[in-house]
Amino acid sequence: MRNAESGISIETRNRRAMSSDGNNHRREEQVAGVISARAGKLLLLSAAVISLLSTSVLAAQTKPLAVLEGKLVTTRGDCPLVEINGHSQSLTAYTPALFHTLQDKRLNGREVRLEGLRQPDGSFQVQWLYTIHNGKLFRVRYFCSTCNIVALEPGNCVCCQQPTELQEVPVVKQDN
Numbered sequence: 001m002r003n004a005e006s007g008i009s010i011e012t013r014n015r016r017a018m019s020s021d022g023n024n025h026r027r028e029e030q031v032a033g034v035i036s037a038r039a040g041k042l043l044l045l046s047a048a049v050i051s052l053l054s055t056s057v058l059a060a061q062t063k064p065l066a067v068l069e070g071k072l073v074t075t076r077g078d079c080p081l082v083e084i085n086g087h088s089q090s091l092t093a094y095t096p097a098l099f100h101t102l103q104d105k106r107l108n109g110r111e112v113r114l115e116g117l118r119q120p121d122g123s124f125q126v127q128w129l130y131t132i133h134n135g136k137l138f139r140v141r142y143f144c145s146t147c148n149i150v151a152l153e154p155g156n157c158v159c160c161q162q163p164t165e166l167q168e169v170p171v172v173k174q175d176n
């Protein structure tokens, strides 16, 4: 930044020195060209830095999620699938808790909406799972009524060690 400022002041001095030769109008245009070229280089540099930052840090967040709707299949080994029009898509998950939920036998055959990213190996990485009832979306959670504790994945309650109950909670839209 300091270099650019000193560059501008040098050009301004040159312009003043040239102002007596009767050709100063054209000279001013040239000076303006030099200054804007330097400013342009600085802007380009800033833009390059910003785009580098955004591609490395924000790539995961800015990539739009794909949506799959179909029937969840949790009973074929450890790998959960979603069936869409007779085609089976293998599933992975963004978190271990979500993967364990996708493996829950109680969810077998459910109509689900999956939001996530297609992976290079052909699998689909789920980031959000919803069950669908009568066209409405529900979140899946696990609940211990004894301890009044919510868990994000199937298994026993972390407090009393009793099995938790699978619950589906209607999704309430933010704008309603």
Ligand SMILES: [Zn+2]
Pocket (backbone or CB within 6 Å): 144, 145, 146, 147, 148, 149, 157, 158, 159, 160, 161, 162
């Ligand atoms: Zn409990």
